Amino acid sequence: MSTANHEIDALIRQKYKHGFVTELESESLPPGLNEDVIRAISAKKGEPEWMLEWRLEAYRHWLEMPEPEWAHVHYPRIDYQDIVYYAAPKSKKDAPKSLEEVDPKLLETYEKLGIPLEERAALAGVAVDAVFDSVSVATTFKDKLGKLGIIFCSFSEAVREHPELVRRYLGSVVPQRDNFFAALNSAVFSDGSFVYVPRGVRCPMELSTYFRINAKSTGQFERTLIVADEGSYVSYLEGCTAPMRDENQLHAAVVELVALDDAEIKYSTVQNWYPGDEEGRGGIYNFVTKRGECRGRGAKISWTQVETGSAITWKYPSCILTGDDSVGEFYSVALTNNRQQADTGTKMVHIGRNTRSTIISKGISAGRGQNAYRGLVKVTKSAEGARNYTQCDSLLMGEKCGAHTFPYIEVKNPTAQVEHEATTSKISEDQLFYCLQRGISTEEAVTMIVNGFCKEVLKELPMEFAVEAQKLLGVSLEGAVG
Amino acid sequence: MLTIKNLTASINDKPILRGIDLEVRPGEVHAIMGPNGSGKSTLANVLAGREDYAVTGGEVSWQGRDLLALAPEERAREGIFLAFQYPVEIPGVSNVNLLKAALNAKLKHLGREELDAYDFLALVKERMKLVQMPEDFLYRAVNEGFSGGEKKRNEVLQMAVLEPLLGILDETDSGLDIDALKIVADGVNALRAPDRSFVVVTHYQRLLDYIVPDHVHVLAHGRIVKSGGKELALDLERRGYGWIAELERGAGDDARA
Ligand SMILES: Nc1ncnc2c1ncn2[C@@H]1O[C@H](COP(=O)(O)OP(=O)(O)OP(=O)(O)O)[C@@H](O)[C@H]1O
Ligand SMILES: [Mg+2]
Numbered sequence A: 001m002s003t004a005n006h007e008i009d010a011l012i013r014q015k016y017k018h019g020f021v022t023e024l025e026s027e028s029l030p031p032g033l034n035e036d037v038i039r040a041i042s043a044k045k046g047e048p049e050w051m052l053e054w055r056l057e058a059y060r061h062w063l064e065m066p067e068p069e070w071a072h073v074h075y076p077r078i079d080y081q082d083i084v085y086y087a088a089p090k091s092k093k094d095a096p097k098s099l100e101e102v103d104p105k106l107l108e109t110y111e112k113l114g115i116p117l118e119e120r121a122a123l124a125g126v127a128v129d130a131v132f133d134s135v136s137v138a139t140t141f142k143d144k145l146g147k148l149g150i151i152f153c154s155f156s157e158a159v160r161e162h163p164e165l166v167r168r169y170l171g172s173v174v175p176q177r178d179n180f181f182a183a184l185n186s187a188v189f190s191d192g193s194f195v196y197v198p199r200g201v202r203c204p205m206e207l208s209t210y211f212r213i214n215a216k217s218t219g220q221f222e223r224t225l226i227v228a229d230e231g232s233y234v235s236y237l238e239g240c241t242a243p244m245r246d247e248n249q250l251h252a253a254v255v256e257l258v259a260l261d262d263a264e265i266k267y268s269t270v271q272n273w274y275p276g277d278e279e280g281r282g283g284i285y286n287f288v289t290k291r292g293e294c295r296g297r298g299a300k301i302s303w304t305q306v307e308t309g310s311a312i313t314w315k316y317p318s319c320i321l322t323g324d325d326s327v328g329e330f331y332s333v334a335l336t337n338n339r340q341q342a343d344t345g346t347k348m349v350h351i352g353r354n355t356r357s358t359i360i361s362k363g364i365s366a367g368r369g370q371n372a373y374r375g376l377v378k379v380t381k382s383a384e385g386a387r388n389y390t391q392c393d394s395l396l397m398g399e400k401c402g403a404h405t406f407p408y409i410e411v412k413n414p415t416a417q418v419e420h421e422a423t424t425s426k427i428s429e430d431q432l433f434y435c436l437q438r439g440i441s442t443e444e445a446v447t448m449i450v451n452g453f454c455k456e457v458l459k460e461l462p463m464e465f466a467v468e469a470q471k472l473l474g475v476s477l478e479g480a481v482g
Numbered sequence B: 001m002l003t004i005k006n007l008t009a010s011i012n013d014k015p016i017l018r019g020i021d022l023e024v025r026p027g028e029v030h031a032i033m034g035p036n037g038s039g040k041s042t043l044a045n046v047l048a049g050r051e052d053y054a055v056t057g058g059e060v061s062w063q064g065r066d067l068l069a070l071a072p073e074e075r076a077r078e079g080i081f082l083a084f085q086y087p088v089e090i091p092g093v094s095n096v097n098l099l100k101a102a103l104n105a106k107l108k109h110l111g112r113e114e115l116d117a118y119d120f121l122a123l124v125k126e127r128m129k130l131v132q133m134p135e136d137f138l139y140r141a142v143n144e145g146f147s148g149g150e151k152k153r154n155e156v157l158q159m160a161v162l163e164p165l166l167g168i169l170d171e172t173d174s175g176l177d178i179d180a181l182k183i184v185a186d187g188v189n190a191l192r193a194p195d196r197s198f199v200v201v202t203h204y205q206r207l208l209d210y211i212v213p214d215h216v217h218v219l220a221h222g223r224i225v226k227s228g229g230k231e232l233a234l235d236l237e238r239r240g241y242g243w244i245a246e247l248e249r250g251a252g253d254d255a256r257a
Helices: A003-018 A035-044 A049-064 A104-113 A117-123 A135-147 A155-161 A163-169 A180-188 A429-437 A442-453 A463-476 B040-048 B072-077 B095-109 B117-130 B135-139 B148-162 B178-191 B205-210 B231-239 B244-256
Strands: A151-154 A191-197 A222-228 A233-239 A254-259 A264-271 A285-294 A300-307 A312-315 A318-321 A327-336 A341-350 A356-366 A370-379 A387-397 A402-411 A417-426 B002-011 B014-024 B029-033 B054-062 B080-083 B090-094 B166-170 B197-201 B215-220 B223-228
Touching (some): A155 A163, A155 A191, A163 A191, A163 A222, A180 A285, A191 A233, A222 A233, A222 A264, A254 A300, A285 A300, A318 A327, A318 A356, A356 A370, A370 A387, A402 A417, A429 B072, A429 B090, B029 B231, B040 B166, B072 B080, B090 B095, B095 B148, B117 B135, B205 B231, B215 B231, B223 B231
Parallel strands (some): A191 A222, A222 A254, A264 A300, A285 A312, A312 A341, A318 A341, A356 A387, A387 A417, B080 B166, B166 B197
Antiparallel strands (some): A151 A191
C-alpha cells in the first residue's frame, strides 16, 4: 500500500473512532416470521419485485428444512417466532443508560484493547446519541474507488443501483436452500456489503466494513457479496477487535465471494462478539455461511480468520475450486475460553484440474472452552492433479477444556495428493518458567507463546489487523493460566 | 548480596537440598561442582523461583530482601538471571521479541523508560558481537532448531542484554566446542563488574581456566561438603569425586554433633 493510501486509511479509521451512526427512529415489525413479514421487510427497503420473490422462495425452502444439530455444540433451542426480523433501529428503553450500568469486565477489556473512551459507550450498547461526521472522508474514499470503477456500498444500495450485478451473482455460491441458516438469512437479510472490482483492477486499499458509509449495525442477518472480475484483486476486512454487545443473540450471516479468471480475493476476519459472562450468559450465537468460488481459471481465494468471541460459533469458510489451476486457502485461529464453544473449519472442494488448497487451523482452548475443527477436503473426479495440505494444531490451556479434530477426506480422482497433519500441545511449564525467569509476566508470556503458536495465521492478516489480533488473543486469554 | 542459610528443598516430597549455606558478595564468582544428581540445578532453580520445588526450610536474602517471598518474574527484574542447563524451545516466538519483552519488563520495574525499537536493536546487536552470534538468530524462534552450543550462547546473549546483578550459569559450558567455550567465557568475563556476581555450575575445571572463580564449592547429596579457592577445582579434576564420600560422612557427623 502506498503512503498516500495509508494516510487515507488512517484518516478514515480516525474518523470511525470519533463517531457513530445516529439511529433513525422508525417502527419495528412485531416478532415472528411469515410471508407478510418478509413482504414488509422488502417493502420497507423499497426493493424490486425480483428481490422479494427471491426472499420468499428462500423462506419456503426454510420452512421445509430441519434445524441442524451438531455433536459438539450445545445451546438452548431458538424460538424463531420470538425474533424481531426487522429491527434496524432498536428501542433504547432496555439499553444501559450510562457506562455505570455496563458489565465492568467489558469495560476493562476495552481499556486493555486501547479503545478510545468515547467509543466505549457505543460499543457497550449505551444509549448515546453520537454524531456521525465522516461524510467528507467517506466521500474522498468513495471517489477514489469510483475512479477505478470499484463498487463498494451497502447491500441495499447495490440492489437499487446495480441490480444486474446483484441478480447475476446473488445466491450463485450459497444458494437459498444451502442450509438452514443460509435459507433463513436469504429470506430476511437486513443489510450488508457489496463489492465489485472490475476487470484488471487492483483495489488500492483494504476494504473494510469500518469505512462504509452508514456502517451502522447491519443486524443479525448480514449479507455480503464480493465479486472480483478477471485479473482483479481485492482485500476485504471484516469485524472489529472490540467485543460488541448486541441484544440479538442469534446471528446468521451469509458471505459469498466470486473470483473470476486470475482474480484474487483475500477475506480477513477478526471477530470478537461478546462471549457472555463466565457462565456464558448473554453471549452471541454465531452461525455463519461463508463460501467463495474460484469460478475462473487461476483464481485465488483466501480466508483468514481470528475468532475469539461469541458464546457459540459455527462457521466453515469454504472454497469451491471450479476453475483450473485455482487456489483456495484457509487460515484460522479459533480461541475458546470459559464456556465458549466453537465448531469451525473449512471445506475445500476441488473440481478444476490442478487445483490447490491449503488449510492451516490453530485452535486454542482454555477454561472450559470446547474447540472443534471440522474440515472437508473433497476432490471430485474431474480434479486431475489436485493437491491439498492440511495442518491442524490445537493448544490446550488447563484441564477442563477440549479440542476435537474431525477431518473428512473424499477423493474421487486417483491423481490427487492430500496431506493431513495434526498436533495437540499444551503450553509447557518449562516455556512459561523460562519467560518468567526473564522477567516477563505470566500474562505477557502466555500471550507471546499463543501468538507464536498462531504465527502462521497471523502473518496472513494485513499489518494493522495483525497487531490488533495479537492484542486481542492476549486479552481473551487473561486468567487462563496461573 | 546473596545469603543462603540452611536452605532445604524437596520435589514431590523427596528432599533434594538438605541444608545449603552460601554467601555471595558483590563482584565474586562462585563455582559449584559436584556429581550428577547432587542438587546443583535444583539450587539454581530454587533461587530463580521455580514452583515445582518446595522450599521446606532455611532463608535466602537478596540485597537485604527475602528472596523466597518474591515471584520468579520479580526476582528476574531485581537482577537474578538463570542461564538454563536445558534452554527450552518456544516455537513461533522470535528471539528478538522475547529479549525485548524481557528488557522492557525490567526497565519498567526499575521505573526507567523503555527503549525504542532503534536503541533496543542497537544494544542487542552490540551484545551479539560479544558472543559472536550472527544477526539472523534474532529473528529465529527462541532456541528452536538451535544446536546445543547455540542454545548456550543464546543464554549468555540474553544475560548480556539484561545485565543482571547475579548470573547463575547452569552448565553453560556443557556441549560447547573449544572455540565456543572460549567465546562464552569471554562473554561472561566481559560482564564481570564490581557489583555483579556469578554462580557458575560446572563439571569441568576447563571453564574455570577462563572464568576464574573466587570460591569453589562441592555439592553432594544436597549439601555443600567442601569449599575452597580455585585450586579446589584442580584437586577435583585430579581426584574425581571418590573422596567426597568421606567428606560427606564427615559433614554428616558434624551435623549430628
Ligand atoms: N521432578 C522430579 N521428580 C523426582 N526427582 C527429581 C525431579 N527433578 C529432579 N529430581 C531429582 O533431584 C536430584 C537433583 O537433581 P539436579 O537436577 O538438581 O541435579 P544436578 O546436580 O543438577 O545434576 P547434573 O549434574 O546431572 O545436572 C536428582 O536425583 C534428580 O533425579
Ligand atoms: Mg544440573
